[in-house]
Amino acid sequence: MNFLLRIVITAVVAFVLSYILPGIHIDNFWVALKVALVLAVLNFLLKPILVILTLPITLVTFGLFLFIINAIMVWFVGHLVSGFYIHSFLWALLFSLLLSLLTSMLYKETKDSDNA
Numbered sequence: 001m002n003f004l005l006r007i008v009i010t011a012v013v014a015f016v017l018s019y020i021l022p023g024i025h026i027d028n029f030w031v032a033l034k035v036a037l038v039l040a041v042l043n044f045l046l047k048p049i050l051v052i053l054t055l056p057i058t059l060v061t062f063g064l065f066l067f068i069i070n071a072i073m074v075w076f077v078g079h080l081v082s083g084f085y086i087h088s089f090l091w092a093l094l095f096s097l098l099l100s101l102l103t104s105m106l107y108k109e110t111k112d113s114d115n116a
Contacts, residue, residue, distance in 0.1 A: 013098075014032045034084075071095075
């Protein structure tokens with residue numbers, strides 16, 4: 001159930017961000033759900049490998065290169081899911097930063113309200 005909640009929160013945030021950011025376009029909410037699901041699967045399977053492979057540059061940049069890895073993942077999802085369009089890598093970077101920030105804040109809020 002926790003996984004489904006995270007997917008829905010990510011989909012809602014991604015859909016809202018597509019209206020705010022002019023360089024990101026998501027056709028409808030079902031596409032946003034697909035984006036959230038594919039992003040979750042790629043983060044589970046591919047991101048640990050990328051983090052290990054880029055560990056030296058991540059250490060040199062004090063972890064800031066992880067933002068680039070997140071943007072690459074979002075950019076890749078833009079190529080995999082039809083109906084999800086990213087106009088440039090900078091939009092992917094901004095989208096991934098905002099998506100990470102907002103989903104973590106919202107997920108923390110739902111987790112805190114469950115514990116209360």
